[in-house]
Amino acid sequence: MANALAAPKAVHIVVREGWCKGCGICVALCPKEVLSLNGSGKVAVVNPDRCVGCGRCEIHCPDFAIGIEVKKQ
Amino acid sequence: MLSQVESHLRSDRFPHIWCPGCGNGIVLSALVRAIEELGCDPDKTVVVSGIGCSSRAAGYLDFNTLHTTHGRALAFATGIKLARPELDVFVLMGDGDATAIGGNHFIHAARRNIDLTAIIFNNSIYGMTGGQYSPLTPPGKRATTAPYGNIERSFDIAELAKGAGATYVARATTYHATMLEKLIMAGAKNKGFSVIEAITACPVGYGRRNKMGNGLQMLLWQKEHAVTVKQAEKMSPEELQDKIIIGELYRGEAPEYTVMYEEIIARAKGKTQ
Numbered sequence: 187m188a189n190a191l192a193a194p195k196a197v198h199i200v201v202r203e204g205w206c207k208g209c210g211i212c213v214a215l216c217p218k219e220v221l222s223l224n225g226s227g228k229v230a231v232v233n234p235d236r237c238v239g240c241g242r243c244e245i246h247c248p249d250f251a252i253g254i255e256v257k258k259q
Numbered sequence: 260m261l262s263q264v265e266s267h268l269r270s271d272r273f274p275h276i277w278c279p280g281c282g283n284g285i286v287l288s289a290l291v292r293a294i295e296e297l298g299c300d301p302d303k304t305v306v307v308s309g310i311g312c313s314s315r316a317a318g319y320l321d322f323n324t325l326h327t328t329h330g331r332a333l334a335f336a337t338g339i340k341l342a343r344p345e346l347d348v349f350v351l352m353g354d355g356d357a358t359a360i361g362g363n364h365f366i367h368a369a370r371r372n373i374d375l376t377a378i379i380f381n382n383s384i385y386g387m388t389g390g391q392y393s394p395l396t397p398p399g400k401r402a403t404t405a406p407y408g409n410i411e412r413s414f415d416i417a418e419l420a421k422g423a424g425a426t427y428v429a430r431a432t433t434y435h436a437t438m439l440e441k442l443i444m445a446g447a448k449n450k451g452f453s454v455i456e457a458i459t460a461c462p463v464g465y466g467r468r469n470k471m472g473n474g475l476q477m478l479l480w481q482k483e484h485a486v487t488v489k490q491a492e493k494m495s496p497e498e499l500q501d502k503i504i505i506g507e508l509y510r511g512e513a514p515e516y517t518v519m520y521e522e523i524i525a526r527a528k529g530k531t532q
């Protein structure tokens with residue numbers, strides 16, 4: 187890696203299913219189609235590799251049920 | 260990050276009581292991030308609320324919290340700030356709480372310019388009691404007490420606050436959650452009475468009756484109807500009719516109440532003339 191700034195970031199999506207009420211806000215606002223609702227109507231991470239760590243899901247979740255932890259690799 | 264936010268929550272009280280898609284949690288989340296970013300000492304941070312769905316927010320926060328009576332949050336907060344001016348005091352109120360039953364406390368807190376940061380959760384309705392219209396329900400909109408549409412004009416909280424003497428006035432929506440967080444931070448930094456109006460969705464008590472859809476659809480409605488102060492400057496009154504102007508709306512200068520009060524105490528004790 188030539189440039190430290192270009193180092194890939196490890197984005198870890200944290201989900202707390204017990205707090206999720208299945209409103210679908212995070213699913214609709216995610217720009218990368220990372221999220222979906224599962225059969226029980228709870229949030230599910232379906233495409234974790236596509237996540238860019240923008241945080242839109244976390245700041246718009248009314249239930250504190252999803253968050254991202256960004257760690258520089 | 261969620262872990263930082265969670266450190267200020269009373270996690271044992273979750274999941275919270277709010278309905279799926281209710282915007283109250285988005286406002287609460289922005290408030291926690293603002294307090295975290297401001298670096299407030301949790302032991303010196305006080306959150307006071309009234310009564311209503313939105314006022315339940317205080318109970319979820321791991322600060323010094325006070326869940327008071329309907330309309331009286333500012334009265335309790337005024338007492339706290341007078342007794343302990345060094346504390347950072349945030350006041351959470353619903354639109355009914357702040358502008359109907361608590362309207363008098365609201366204008367007088369603004370007139371005194373007491374150093375409180377008031378956040379009004381404006382969902383255009385009395386959520387907790389089942390969807391009665393409030394002074395913020397727009398004309399024509401339906402409520403349980405206005406089945407054929409509201410015939411009253413609504414307040415503009417920002418104009419009301421400014422007219423009554425507040426020295427910081429701002430508005431954002433839950434869609435504009437980062438803006439909301441920054442405006443709360445700026446309001447907290449203002450040494451005087453600060454009002455931040457948060458436009459938030461009540462899909463159950465308001466949205467359903469007015470065919471605005473669920474929480475997500477109401478969030479997207481906010482996105483479509485909000486214009487920034489800059490954009491609004493170039494728009495005609497007709498174009499602005501169904502729009503919500505967001506951003507910092509007003510800043511003023513006025514003596515702050517607890518500072519004046521300390522001076523009076525000093526004078527009474529004969530320390531100054």
Ligand SMILES: Cc1ncc(C[n+]2csc(CCOP(=O)(O)OP(=O)(O)O)c2C)c(N)n1
Nearest residue numbers: 311312313329353354355356384385386387
């Ligand atoms: C003195 C008094 N009057 C009336 C009530 C009933 N009451 C409880 S909450 C509420 C209104 C809630 O509306 P708002 O303040 O907008 O808060 P929201 O529930 O929409 O967040 C009313 C009238 C009360 N609890 N106390």
Ligand code: SF4
Nearest residue numbers: 216237238240241243
């Ligand atoms: S951080 Fe952004 S890209 Fe990743 S899941 Fe959340 S909204 Fe989608």
Ligand code: SF4
Nearest residue numbers: 206207209210212247
């Ligand atoms: S926004 Fe939150 S509560 Fe709604 S579906 Fe996503 S994780 Fe669940």
Ligand code: SF4
Nearest residue numbers: 277278281312386461
């Ligand atoms: S009634 Fe409305 S304001 Fe109250 S929790 Fe439900 S959606 Fe939120």
Ligand SMILES: [Mg+2]
Nearest residue numbers: 353354384386
């Ligand atoms: Mg309300």
